[in-house]
Amino acid sequence: MSKSPMTDVASSLTQSVARQYDLFQTSLELLQKDRKFLNYGYTVSGTETHEARQQRLCLEVFQAAEIGKDDVLIDVGFGSGEQDFLLSNACEFRRLIGFNISERQVRYANERAIRENLAHKLSFRLGEAECLSGVEGSSVDRVLAIECAFYFDRPRFYERAAHVLKPGGLVVLADIAFADCAAFLTRRAEDLRRVGTQSSNRTAWERHFCTRSVRRINEHTRPGAQMTVWQILKTAPFSRLTAAERHEWLKMAFYTQLVALGLQVSFIQYDLIVLQKT
Ligand SMILES: C[S@@+](CC[C@H](N)C(=O)[O-])C[C@H]1O[C@@H](n2cnc3c(N)ncnc32)[C@H](O)[C@@H]1O
Numbered sequence: 001m002s003k004s005p006m007t008d009v010a011s012s013l014t015q016s017v018a019r020q021y022d023l024f025q026t027s028l029e030l031l032q033k034d035r036k037f038l039n040y041g042y043t044v045s046g047t048e049t050h051e052a053r054q055q056r057l058c059l060e061v062f063q064a065a066e067i068g069k070d071d072v073l074i075d076v077g078f079g080s081g082e083q084d085f086l087l088s089n090a091c092e093f094r095r096l097i098g099f100n101i102s103e104r105q106v107r108y109a110n111e112r113a114i115r116e117n118l119a120h121k122l123s124f125r126l127g128e129a130e131c132l133s134g135v136e137g138s139s140v141d142r143v144l145a146i147e148c149a150f151y152f153d154r155p156r157f158y159e160r161a162a163h164v165l166k167p168g169g170l171v172v173l174a175d176i177a178f179a180d181c182a183a184f185l186t187r188r189a190e191d192l193r194r195v196g197t198q199s200s201n202r203t204a205w206e207r208h209f210c211t212r213s214v215r216r217i218n219e220h221t222r223p224g225a226q227m228t229v230w231q232i233l234k235t236a237p238f239s240r241l242t243a244a245e246r247h248e249w250l251k252m253a254f255y256t257q258l259v260a261l262g263l264q265v266s267f268i269q270y271d272l273i274v275l276q277k278t
Pocket of ligand 1: 018021038039076078099100130146147151152
């Protein structure tokens, strides 16, 4: 791949997240995981498989986005792109451009789009959600962000999303933030500051959008977070992963356990958010 459009400007935090997801992608490919979602999932009955829950979370976002057949979509933080292949089966739209900071995930998604004859419709770019390089103003109908906005410099992301969206366009997020009572945690470190609190995030997005809806989905997502921890602990230590990959998965299991606890005691909130550009 040619020189990265993001490494010159990305913060060291963003670069370290990119390295982390490169390692996740390497191991998902090595383990030949069939569906490569990387989210906590959404449960209704409590009996679904982990992958069915992960897929359902994406479907909840698609439904909230009310996607039309002529729509141009942007998907930021798309993981391996699994959600976009799902979307192309689930509904009609004109074109989707994905942005992700993990070079390996971008490469995987583009190769898959070619293999599945979807490259005319799905294209995946290396770049930050905060920049959306190469996208013209007022050219996009929907911006989707599934379980990734807590990594972003949110004020820059909301501003840029508002710029590329057409009037009336929507941003739909499956998003994790600290409850306001846990605001003190966001003052401890840059990565926690980016997670933000429900109120600070709302203040930031309402500079550019009106809030259409915020639906609390803690009860639907927490059991999947707990499942994710067990899935990782079952696989990571015993598989053929490198030490670096194992380290990242175990770190992820640890943080996911904290998120599951945070959701349980309502220190952390998981929301499905729909914002509209006026
Ligand atoms: C938890 S994963 C979610 C993946 C996918 N949305 C899913 O639900 O399976 C977070 C994703 O966000 C991406 N990401 C993190 N920071 C980003 C940024 N600033 N711009 C674009 N993508 C970013 C990561 O590389 C990773 O693919």
